[in-house]
Amino acid sequence: xxxxxxxxxxxxxxxxxxxxxxxxxxxxxxxxxxxxxxxxxxxxxxxxxxxxxxxxxxxxxxxxxxxxxxxxxxxxxxxxxxxxxxxxxxxxxxxxxxxxxxxxxxxxxxxxxxxxxxxxxxxxxxxxxxxxxxxxxxxxxxxxxxxxxxxxxxxxxxxxxxxxxxxxxxxxxxxxxxxxxxxxxxxxxxxxxxxxxxxxxxxxxxxxxxxxxxxxxxxxxxxxxxxxxxxxxxxxxxxxxxxxxxxxxxxxxxxxxxxxxxxxxxxxxxxxxxxxxxxxxxxxxxxxxxxxxxxxxxxxxxxxxxxxxxxxxxxxxxxxxxxxxxxxxxxxxxxxxxxxxxxxxx
Amino acid sequence: xxxxxxxxxxxxxxxxxxxxxxxxxxxxxxxxxxxxxxxxxxxxxxxxxxxxxxxxxxxxxxxxxxxxxxxxxxxxxxxxxxxxxxxxxxxxxxxxxxxxxxxxxxxxxxxxxxxxxxxxxxxxxxxxxxxxxxxxxxxxxxxxxxxxxxxxxxxxxxxxxxxxxxxxxxxxxxxxxxxxxxxxxxxxxxxxxxxxxxxxxxxxxxxxxxxxxxxxxxxxxxxxxxxxxxxxxxxxxxxxxxxxxxxxxxxxxxxxxxxxxxxxxxxxxxxxxxxxxxxxxxxxxxxxxxxxxxxxxxxxxxxxxxxxxxxxxxxxxxxxxxxxxxxxxxxxxxxxxxxxxxxxxx
DNA sequence: CGTGAGTGCTTGAACGTTCAAGCTCTCCGG
DNA sequence: CCGGAGAGCTTGAACGTTCAAGCACTCACG
Numbered sequence: 126x127x128x129x130x131x132x133x134x135x136x137x138x139x140x141x142x143x144x145x146x147x148x149x150x151x152x153x154x155x156x157x158x159x160x161x162x163x164x165x166x167x168x169x170x171x172x173x174x175x176x177x178x179x180x181x182x183x184x185x186x187x188x189x190x191x192x193x194x195x196x197x198x199x200x201x202x203x204x205x206x207x208x209x210x211x212x213x214x215x216x217x218x219x220x221x222x223x224x225x226x227x228x229x230x231x232x233x234x235x236x237x238x239x240x241x242x243x244x245x246x247x248x249x250x251x252x253x254x255x256x257x258x259x260x261x262x263x264x265x266x267x268x269x270x271x272x273x274x275x276x277x278x279x280x281x282x283x284x285x286x287x288x289x290x291x292x293x294x295x296x297x298x299x300x301x302x303x304x305x306x307x308x309x310x311x312x313x314x315x316x317x318x319x320x321x322x323x324x325x326x327x328x329x330x331x332x333x334x335x336x337x338x339x340x341x342x343x344x345x346x347x348x349x350x351x352x353x354x355x356x357x358x359x360x361x362x363x364x365x366x367x368x369x370x371x372x373x374x375x376x377x378x379x380x381x382x383x384x385x386x387x388x389x390x391x392x393x394x395x396x397x398x399x400x401x402x403x404x405x406x407x408x409x410x411x412x413x414x415x416x417x418x419x420x421x422x423x424x425x426x427x428x429x430x431x432x433x434x435x436x437x438x439x440x441x442x443x444x445x446x447x448x449x450x451x452x453x454x455x456x457x458x459x460x461x462x463x464x465x466x467x468x469x470x471x
Numbered sequence: 472x473x474x475x476x477x478x479x480x481x482x483x484x485x486x487x488x489x490x491x492x493x494x495x496x497x498x499x500x501x502x503x504x505x506x507x508x509x510x511x512x513x514x515x516x517x518x519x520x521x522x523x524x525x526x527x528x529x530x531x532x533x534x535x536x537x538x539x540x541x542x543x544x545x546x547x548x549x550x551x552x553x554x555x556x557x558x559x560x561x562x563x564x565x566x567x568x569x570x571x572x573x574x575x576x577x578x579x580x581x582x583x584x585x586x587x588x589x590x591x592x593x594x595x596x597x598x599x600x601x602x603x604x605x606x607x608x609x610x611x612x613x614x615x616x617x618x619x620x621x622x623x624x625x626x627x628x629x630x631x632x633x634x635x636x637x638x639x640x641x642x643x644x645x646x647x648x649x650x651x652x653x654x655x656x657x658x659x660x661x662x663x664x665x666x667x668x669x670x671x672x673x674x675x676x677x678x679x680x681x682x683x684x685x686x687x688x689x690x691x692x693x694x695x696x697x698x699x700x701x702x703x704x705x706x707x708x709x710x711x712x713x714x715x716x717x718x719x720x721x722x723x724x725x726x727x728x729x730x731x732x733x734x735x736x737x738x739x740x741x742x743x744x745x746x747x748x749x750x751x752x753x754x755x756x757x758x759x760x761x762x763x764x765x766x767x768x769x770x771x772x773x774x775x776x777x778x779x780x781x782x783x784x785x786x787x788x789x790x791x792x793x794x795x796x797x798x799x800x801x802x803x804x805x806x807x808x809x810x811x812x813x814x815x816x817x
Numbered sequence: 818c819g820t821g822a823g824t825g826c827t828t829g830a831a832c833g834t835t836c837a838a839g840c841t842c843t844c845c846g847g
Numbered sequence: 848c849c850g851g852a853g854a855g856c857t858t859g860a861a862c863g864t865t866c867a868a869g870c871a872c873t874c875a876c877g
Contacts, residue, residue, distance in 0.1 A: 237605065257536065
């Protein structure tokens, strides 16, 4: 049943071993070191030599052996991304897009991404990766305040960049979105559409949830609009939020616009509104926050505050590599603005 | 603004370089090779020596240098996972959980996972990774029929395992879920709850979509239940499906149970039913397919055919490592059964 | 008591790069 | 015509492991 020798799986490369740097050197009639220099765009060779080397590389289809390079140069050309180990929850749609963006951004700089996660002890897995020198640096995400991973890496002298913010006591590279401005921009957008009566639906768990609510309040204040506390729904479970939205929209003077701190909760609000017979985008406007694929899951498509993952990933990788290459820490963080991604819901 | 020397980031390790295998050997009063043998659980040393070596390893906090190991042994202890490069869509909730499961399963065998994706040429990125010997093998996903990635890897003689099925012409390791049995089991479950009148909501794009519908039909046939073609909704857009479900449930003799080939579409069906004032789980039952976090996004929670990602990941990693270690290909694939994850919707 | 087969351990070499130091020209200023 | 600098290239060593051989000693067997 099982078992078939793998030998017969290599029909083409019969005996012909992979070529190494010496083969290239021999063919180009130069020394190994010169090949190495060309490969790493160093100086110290003529234009003519360079051309000969490149021809040989091409002809032999040579690519340097990653492990050999790493051993000598002490650079792995790999970055580690710590994937949240928690039970997968609502904003995971976001994480997947983020990983994809990270991988692409790293590839732009010739690096690969090692994705890892922890089970139990969060730091253990970092310690191991640092000990075996498996990566050159780390990308962390989902942090506000004092992050034990950041503290450990800092103390261990390992470069890293953080998506989110930490306690400003340590100098470290971080990139974050401007959640306050994002939520505030949703209000601007709705005001621009003529809305005057608002409600908010969001989580209450993470620091950025608080910031989004704060942004909502700021946005209203900017336009001199007041909002009652009863119009602010902060829910843990989708059930509870669903019920609260029903109650909210059942009121005599119901709001015409609902700003949400999450696409998923916005979807819940859309459903609740629909079940009351309200037309989304006409009787009531709803905006979300994320812009992942959940945005497409409502009908009509959600208008959402999009988190620009590509920008974020690019900055994170750039920060991390700068730290690796130059040994310097970008002590000021980077705040990335969000964008409104208009759908039919507002 | 920017720029702070990283020097002062290493307060603890002043000069004290990391210890290598020779340090351990010296401390345990044995040779490098003996340390190496202990490390790799080989034979050729006494129990007493082994103990001394372990003490030394502990004392020096020694961990072997990954790159050095790789160079000599030609094993990277890394597996590559090719993340679908397409625009992120509905079943991405699934992919994220899958990655997490893969990472964990690989870790159980002392391996790390390199996640990569392509932009444009799908094979290019494989060729590079193979050329630099960046991984020992690959995990592919999302394939039915003739997969160019599988073809390439096979021809290059690189071990890999496939989530999905390919043309049976090539002997290769694959693991897949039994979609037909899965959809069929949803019908069984609903029949067990007393339902007699069914409808189906699903996609039509991928091979497994077809299989799920097939399973639905088979499940009905098993119970001698007939279904009209008008009760089978195959949609591309959520909008269209939403409308079709409204029409379906608006019929005089409406079905009491809706089986769906996707949690997302099941969620759409739930919303549509709610907007007609139907009580989910009572007036109409709905089941999904996936069991990712989308399952939690409806109210009540969706009853769904869960894809056991942990099992799948474990089998994939095991297959791939077997191929790497023993050079043998498991020529028969593995079909993993799904499980019904009951929620309140059916 | 010589021989063959373990058992337990050591040693030099190798894996495929890059580092650090050197070597050989040429060219230019004094 | 000597000295110094630089351009262009080479060479031995090193990175930290594992491989492949070998060595010394013990023990059983004929």
